[in-house]
Amino acid sequence: MDNAKSFIPKFRSGVKDTNIAPLRDFNRRILRRSKSVSDLKPLSSLTSKSGVVPLKPITIKSTVANGKSSSTTNLNTITSSKACISNNRMGVASLKRNIVTIPESSLAAKRQKPETKIEKPKPAQTKDVPKPARAPKPASYDYKARYNLLNEKHTTLVATHKEMKRQLTEMKSEYEEQVSKLKTSESEKTILESKMEVFMNELLQLKQKHKSVLSLLQQNEELLTTERCKYETECKKTEILTTELNELKETYCTCRKLLETTTATLNETNGKLHCTLEHLDAYKSQLNDSEATRRELHEKIQNLKGNIRVLCRVRPPVVNESDRSLCNINYVDEGTIELRNRENHKSEFIFDQVFPPEATQMELFEDMAGLVQSALDGYNVCVFAYGQTGSGKTYTMQGGQTDSTVGMFCNLYFSYKYSVDPLISMSSVTNGIIPRSMDLLFATINKLKKVGWEYTLQVSFLEIYNETIRDLLDNHPKHHEIRYNEGKGVTVTNLKIQPIASVEEFHELMETAWKYRAVASTNFNEHSSRSHAVTKIYINGVNSESGLVYRGSLNLIDLAGSESAKTSSDERLQETKNINRSLSALGTVILALSNKDNHIPFRNSKLTYLLQSSLAGNSKTMMVVNISPLDECYGETMNSLRFAFKVKGVNINARRNKTYISPTE
Numbered sequence: 074m075d076n077a078k079s080f081i082p083k084f085r086s087g088v089k090d091t092n093i094a095p096l097r098d099f100n101r102r103i104l105r106r107s108k109s110v111s112d113l114k115p116l117s118s119l120t121s122k123s124g125v126v127p128l129k130p131i132t133i134k135s136t137v138a139n140g141k142s143s144s145t146t147n148l149n150t151i152t153s154s155k156a157c158i159s160n161n162r163m164g165v166a167s168l169k170r171n172i173v174t175i176p177e178s179s180l181a182a183k184r185q186k187p188e189t190k191i192e193k194p195k196p197a198q199t200k201d202v203p204k205p206a207r208a209p210k211p212a213s214y215d216y217k218a219r220y221n222l223l224n225e226k227h228t229t230l231v232a233t234h235k236e237m238k239r240q241l242t243e244m245k246s247e248y249e250e251q252v253s254k255l256k257t258s259e260s261e262k263t264i265l266e267s268k269m270e271v272f273m274n275e276l277l278q279l280k281q282k283h284k285s286v287l288s289l290l291q292q293n294e295e296l297l298t299t300e301r302c303k304y305e306t307e308c309k310k311t312e313i314l315t316t317e318l319n320e321l322k323e324t325y326c327t328c329r330k331l332l333e334t335t336t337a338t339l340n341e342t343n344g345k346l347h348c349t350l351e352h353l354d355a356y357k358s359q360l361n362d363s364e365a366t367r368r369e370l371h372e373k374i375q376n377l378k379g380n381i382r383v384l385c386r387v388r389p390p391v392v393n394e395s396d397r398s399l400c401n402i403n404y405v406d407e408g409t410i411e412l413r414n415r416e417n418h419k420s421e422f423i424f425d426q427v428f429p430p431e432a433t434q435m436e437l438f439e440d441m442a443g444l445v446q447s448a449l450d451g452y453n454v455c456v457f458a459y460g461q462t463g464s465g466k467t468y469t470m471q472g473g474q475t476d477s478t479v480g481m482f483c484n485l486y487f488s489y490k491y492s493v494d495p496l497i498s499m500s501s502v503t504n505g506i507i508p509r510s511m512d513l514l515f516a517t518i519n520k521l522k523k524v525g526w527e528y529t530l531q532v533s534f535l536e537i538y539n540e541t542i543r544d545l546l547d548n549h550p551k552h553h554e555i556r557y558n559e560g561k562g563v564t565v566t567n568l569k570i571q572p573i574a575s576v577e578e579f580h581e582l583m584e585t586a587w588k589y590r591a592v593a594s595t596n597f598n599e600h601s602s603r604s605h606a607v608t609k610i611y612i613n614g615v616n617s618e619s620g621l622v623y624r625g626s627l628n629l630i631d632l633a634g635s636e637s638a639k640t641s642s643d644e645r646l647q648e649t650k651n652i653n654r655s656l657s658a659l660g661t662v663i664l665a666l667s668n669k670d671n672h673i674p675f676r677n678s679k680l681t682y683l684l685q686s687s688l689a690g691n692s693k694t695m696m697v698v699n700i701s702p703l704d705e706c707y708g709e710t711m712n713s714l715r716f717a718f719k720v721k722g723v724n725i726n727a728r729r730n731k732t733y734i735s736p737t738e
């Protein structure tokens with residue numbers, strides 16, 4: 074019993090031991106003493122009935138599942154914390170921290186079976202609780218007293234038990250309330266977690282965005298760096314350009330001043346130029362007038378000279394004729410030649426000019442040069458070389474091999490007189506009428522260019538042998554016919570007419586023609602003396618300023634030998650007859666022209682038919698009668714002189730081939 078008494082306070086206080094061992098011992102002692110089972114009390118009843126024991130707040134011990142850390146959280150603290158969460162809706166960070174601290178698994182376990190240890194109420198301090206006055210200890214035999222005592226104790230314990238039960242009920246309801254709060258908090262937590270998840274996703278997206286923005290920013294920074302470098306380079310360039318611009322501005326100012334000065338000078342010069350142009354126009358019209366006057370005067374001179382001029386040329390004896398006796402020739406004056414026969418019979422002939430053997434090619438051409446100008450002025454010019462074989466016709470028309478110092482000086486004089494390039498005139502001292510005419514033609518054309526004349530030249534070479542025409546520029550023999558047309562004049566069918574732009578081109582063509590003439594014949598010398606060689610230059614001049622057009626021609630003819638049939642051998646008789654017929658026809662035509670007959674028999678021979686245009690009114694003719702100085706040729710010489718004298722009597726009324734074109738043509 075003592076032990077039981079001593080135990081109760083201990084139990085009440087709850088200080089010493091919460092172990093059930095003492096209770097067991099107490100029960101054993103009761104049993105030993107009372108010998109009744111009813112004395113025995115369950116532990117629960119003992120504890121619940123001890124109403125003197127002050128209750129302490131129940132604490133819930135929770136262990137973190139991972140074991141690494143453990144925490145003991147007061148239930149009130151949790152409640153208040155959760156309430157705080159629910160009420161204040163703390164920030165995600167705070168909640169997260171709490172959630173991290175208490176893992177979900179642990180919380181779930183707690184929800185199912187919370188590890189709650191109800192701390193045993195600590196026994197009240199013996200000091201604080203006034204010890205009840207100890208009832209006198211009933212005697213051991215006083216079972217009634219003892220029973221009453223025990224009954225009181227039992228009543229006390231029952232009350233305590235009831236109080237504790239009430240407290241427990243309160244605690245349970247409080248617990249349930251806390252649990253419901255916890256559930257609310259958990260649902261809130263779930264919502265918060267989902268929100269957090271959303272936030273996390275947003276955060277993740279934001280982080281990604283941040284990352285992309287960062288990379289973009291980095292790229293932008295790089296770009297910015299590049300652009301900055303460019304900008305700096307451009308700045309430097311701008312500086313250089315600014316410097317250049319300033320320099321240019323200065324130059325511009327200088328140039329502007331210069332321009333102003335130049336403009337003033339230019340205006341002044343323009344005024345002068347205007348005056349000069351007016352003067353130039355006046356001079357030009359004067360020049361044109363002068364040119365027209367010159368042409369008129371030239372025409373008058375030519376008319377005074379006669380439209381058919383006859384020159385007589387006596388060739389010198391050639392090397393192999395030194396032992397031959399010469400004819401008695403007397404040169405009375407410039408135009409009179411006197412021949413005496415062996416009987417000293419005198420025959421005198423008057424021509425426009427007589428050239429003794431020592432006369433040079435240049436001297437002869439001086440008389441002819443005016444005709445070249447006439448051809449350029451739109452006249453048809455015809456130059457014949459007439460004479461017996463070997464009298465010097467080819468030499469007169471083409472030239473020879475003589476190298477004469479006198480001739481050279483004469484040529485220089487010629488170039489000076491006619492303003493022709495000395496090199497051209499000196500090209501060959503022995504050049505005859507044909508090459509010299511071409512030199513003079515081109516030289517004059519170049520001069521006339523300055524007063525607005527543009528000339529085009531063409532050339533054809535043909536020969537009439539035995540009354541047959543042969544084109545000397547065509548290797549392939551063709552049949553040629555002479556045609557006469559009122560508009561075109563005389564033309565030859567199938568004849569090659571080549572344009573020429575220079576003297577060189579003409580010489581090339583002439584060489585070709587003469588070569589072909591030589592190849593086509595078995596004996597060139599004989600052949601050449603038996604054919605009439607006709608070189609024709611077609612001249613076409615246009616003056617774009619005045620609108621004048623001149624179409625002239627220059628016919629240069631090396632006639633066949635004029636010896637009579639008596640002096641010809643039998644085999645040459647037919648040739649001679651043909652030659653004489655054509656020469657006779659030429660004489661007849663000239664005579665008819667001289668007599669101004671209505672009918673001019675041009676068609677009596679190929680030669681006269683061909684030269685119709687050159688012999689008719691619209692022409693200027695010059696005949697050079699070549700005679701041999703040999704006495705043995707006296708008869709043929711007399712024939713030639715008589716023929717030439719007959720021609721000399723013809724007075725042809727020349728008409729210029731003048732037409733007009735509009736300046737735009």
Ligand SMILES: Nc1ncnc2c1ncn2[C@@H]1O[C@H](COP(=O)(O)OP(=O)(O)OP(=O)(O)O)[C@@H](O)[C@H]1O
Nearest residue numbers: 388389391462463464465466467468473601602634
């Ligand atoms: N004025 C002259 N000065 C020097 N030599 C000349 C002169 N005239 C002619 N001769 C020479 O006389 C010779 C005969 O001249 P050329 O051949 O010109 O005569 P031709 O009348 O043409 O003869 P053919 O009718 O046979 O052609 C040639 O050797 C030539 O060089």
